[in-house]
Amino acid sequence: MKTVKEVSHLTGISVRTLHYYDEIGLLKPTRISEAGYRLYDDKALEELQQILFFREFDMPLKEIKAVMGNPDLDKNQLLSNQKKILVLKKERLERIIASIEDILEGDNKMDFEVFSKAEIEQMYEQMSQNMTEEQKKIFVQEYGSMEAFEKHFVESASGEEAQKNFAKVVEWYGDKDSTLYAAKAPENSEIVEAYSKRYEQVIKKLVSMKGKDVTTFEVKQIVGELDFVVKQLYRMKDVTAFMLQTAEMYMDNKEMQESLDQIHGGGSAMFIGKALKAFYGSHE
Template identity: 55%
Template sequence: MKTVKEVSELTGISVRTLHYYDEIGLFKPTEVNEAGYRLYDDKAIDKLGQILVFKELDIPLADIKHIMENPGLDSSSVLAKQRKMLCLKKQRIERIIAGIDEMLKGDNMDFKVFDETELQDMFSDMLENMTESQQQIFIDQYGSAENWKKHLLESASDEKVQKNYAKLVEWYGDKDAVKKSMKSAPKSDVFASYQKRMGDIQQRIADMKGTDVNSFEVRQLVGEYDFVAKQLYQLEDSKAFLLDMAKGYQENEELAKGIDLVYGNGAAKYIGEAIEGFYLRG
């Protein structure tokens, strides 16, 4: 039997992480002695090895727990889904490397992410998913739907706007995924329902302020937030998007003030730290 410290030294997993795995029921000790020390036998060590293999593949802890608790489960579907996620990440990294290469060569980066035809199609898809009252707000502002579209197409050539489009491509994995999300976006009433749910979760996270962001309760809330964000924004993987949002909550003073006004003083910083803890310290 090995102590938690010995298991930590053997596997390179911190004692704190092993305690957390015990807390969430992912990896429990074989027994706890009278002095309260966690002890692990060889069978438990083998199980931890399986967990670490899945974790190396970036599979979320909740999915690993489900696999470990259901030995008869066909894990091929989970692995296939994870393979798809890793391929998207690979594409994103390749795009970043290509951009760096261009910068190192001293070339001007081409910020024209979407051409005019693509933007027109995206505008049509966006319009289709809006209610008449929502459309009317923009029609009143620009005089007509055609003027509104013209304004969007003209402003799209701005370098800053194209950088925002590039960020969208980074979040979604590729241009086709962005266009698909526009086409299959939830209708306005469903979208509003998801937005309300996300707001409710943010409030529940803010209410935990003062609690360790790595606690099971906070991580569970962020996990729920991750799930709803995927539904709301039609994302295969919401990690990049939510980490950017978390960064904004902590570094953008105006944004933080707005969040604190809604969810309470210090909410933006705490929510940002909770999201980062979920993805970066899991």
């Protein structure tokens, strides 16, 4: 058994943080001594090690607690996936270092690749794991086999245009690691469906304000509600860039306007676009 001070010295985690983990139920001590000291056994230290691994990926404590407390989740598989992300990040950094060395040596060659082939293959693997059998049948009918679809996906995603789109998605999520995490993170389909329905409800509420000044509090209040839903739906910390680009599409893309206006009535796309611009324009 180790005291909280010994655990702190061993791991570098402050005593205050260990006390907080106890308070929120993330890591309870194995037992409390008669003198009131928290004591931790080897099993508790193993749990702390897993918690620290997850913290390295900026996972919120609430999510870590859910993972640690769910017996149905394969924690080793999650850590294995996190390891793959680290390896890919290491490879990316090595490519950047190599590019810098080339520039310093006079070979002014820049690497604009956003995701490597290995990272794209990993995205495909995660995507295929989350596909239903019905979805797989559609791709088999279209491409002949899942292997053929995988080849098409990797080749297409490696192209210049796709890499430009990836760059935009990375901008939305803030960094590449967050993008990969959002792409691979297990998500309850019922939760996604619930947020999708709520998104449609908020859009309808926003459209009901059509004709009003988009700078009024009541319109901005609805966009604020939309902001929360989009963050939850797409697992983004900040959706400003994403929503501003969405606003531009609603205001400039004729096909997008026609499609949205058919659902919500004429002028809806333009109104939503202006409302998003008014709300997020001040965030730039």
